[in-house]
Amino acid sequence: MTDKRNSVAELDAVAPHPGADRRWPALLALAFGAVAIGLTEFVPAGLLPQIAQDLLGAEYTRSPSDAVAHAGWMVTAYALGVVVGAPLIAAATARVPRRRLVLALLVLFVAGTVASALAPGFTLVLVARFVAGLPHGAYFGAAGLLAAKLMGPGNEGRGFAVVLSGLTIANVVGVPAVTWLGQQSGWRIAYLVIAGVFALALVAVAATVPDAPAADGSPAAELRSLRHPLVWLTAATAAIGFAGFFAVNSYIAPVTTEVTGLSAGTVPWVLVAMGLGMTVGNALGGWYADRDLHRATLLGFTAMIATAVLFALTAGTTAGLFTGAFLIGATSLFLGPALQSRLITVAPGAQLMGAAVNQSAMNIANSLGAALGGAVIAAGLGYRAPAWAGVALGLAGLALAAAGFTLDRRRAV
Numbered sequence: 001m002t003d004k005r006n007s008v009a010e011l012d013a014v015a016p017h018p019g020a021d022r023r024w025p026a027l028l029a030l031a032f033g034a035v036a037i038g039l040t041e042f043v044p045a046g047l048l049p050q051i052a053q054d055l056l057g058a059e060y061t062r063s064p065s066d067a068v069a070h071a072g073w074m075v076t077a078y079a080l081g082v083v084v085g086a087p088l089i090a091a092a093t094a095r096v097p098r099r100r101l102v103l104a105l106l107v108l109f110v111a112g113t114v115a116s117a118l119a120p121g122f123t124l125v126l127v128a129r130f131v132a133g134l135p136h137g138a139y140f141g142a143a144g145l146l147a148a149k150l151m152g153p154g155n156e157g158r159g160f161a162v163v164l165s166g167l168t169i170a171n172v173v174g175v176p177a178v179t180w181l182g183q184q185s186g187w188r189i190a191y192l193v194i195a196g197v198f199a200l201a202l203v204a205v206a207a208t209v210p211d212a213p214a215a216d217g218s219p220a221a222e223l224r225s226l227r228h229p230l231v232w233l234t235a236a237t238a239a240i241g242f243a244g245f246f247a248v249n250s251y252i253a254p255v256t257t258e259v260t261g262l263s264a265g266t267v268p269w270v271l272v273a274m275g276l277g278m279t280v281g282n283a284l285g286g287w288y289a290d291r292d293l294h295r296a297t298l299l300g301f302t303a304m305i306a307t308a309v310l311f312a313l314t315a316g317t318t319a320g321l322f323t324g325a326f327l328i329g330a331t332s333l334f335l336g337p338a339l340q341s342r343l344i345t346v347a348p349g350a351q352l353m354g355a356a357v358n359q360s361a362m363n364i365a366n367s368l369g370a371a372l373g374g375a376v377i378a379a380g381l382g383y384r385a386p387a388w389a390g391v392a393l394g395l396a397g398l399a400l401a402a403a404g405f406t407l408d409r410r411r412a413v
Helices: 002-012 020-055 057-062 064-071 073-092 098-118 122-133 136-151 156-185 187-208 219-227 229-241 243-249 252-259 264-289 293-314 318-345 351-378 385-412
Strands: none
Touching: 020 057, 020 064, 020 073, 020 098, 020 122, 020 136, 020 156, 020 187, 020 252, 020 264, 057 064, 064 073, 064 351, 073 122, 073 136, 073 351, 098 122, 098 136, 098 187, 136 156, 136 351, 156 187, 156 264, 156 318, 229 243, 229 293, 229 318, 229 351, 229 385, 243 293, 243 318, 243 351, 243 385, 252 264, 252 318, 264 293, 264 318, 293 318, 293 385, 318 351, 351 385
């Protein structure tokens, strides 16, 4: 617990505590930015068949499943942008005031999302998705640190949970709505709407979030944190273990239509179920992580593995599909605040890098899960196969988490 207390103490030095009348509007604005990120990250999961048909028409005519798997590279390209951008931006902006950094990142989101909507071909769309992913990790890092400070000492997990709640709100309301819009009007219109949401978040943050100086750090100090073995082990835990969620999430649309046999119009409602689960899991995970970080992590992985098994076995029925989607969302997002807090505690003196590296890890998970899910589909194993890949990835994450905590105990002796 010493590392966590030190982290909170360092956060306490970053910015003044505003009153409640200013705190919650600022927290909501930061979370609204995460709503927009949730849209740009998760909407492709519900529109992959439409994207494949539009951008990969000839391949889609030959083999719809192969084209859908190929279109999954849109998810991968965005995730790779996050992986590259998070540590680089964290290091380069170590001394930039956090509010100014968040605003600049939202501007980049607007530009990258508009480019994604307007790019004329699949290759250029992939490039635009990569660019749009660059600010993702640094946004969650800087916004999460601001929110943790606004929540006050001892509430680090809940501060990050507030920002992550934007992702859950996006999945409950925004992703299904924008998915439906994309199905009716085209996926490019959907992305232009997402760009508009980013623009609104930019205005909200500018109007409500108080000025806050950067931490007393430097690019060199942020980069030095990467020397710690536990940083890499914790990042690997998140990257591999959380990939189990993305293996399922990335192919929820074809599971709904091809395995359960429901219409494409049902996909947004399945996403609502998953988003509701994410909302519940995130709230519980933030609360639990502030009380017992180790147990929250191990319990989260165990539950995620169990629900992936349940999903694989029961997705052929409507009840199994909706129940499994809810539980996968809940158990996966239960892990979110714990993994974020864990990386901050093992990155001494470099909280922005720790928070950003967690987002890199999560989007390696996004890339890995989408890629492995697409690979097992392309291998002819069917649309249930990504869930079984998710089970294997979750087991690997659980083993890595246990190894990290064992190393912690040995260092404490």
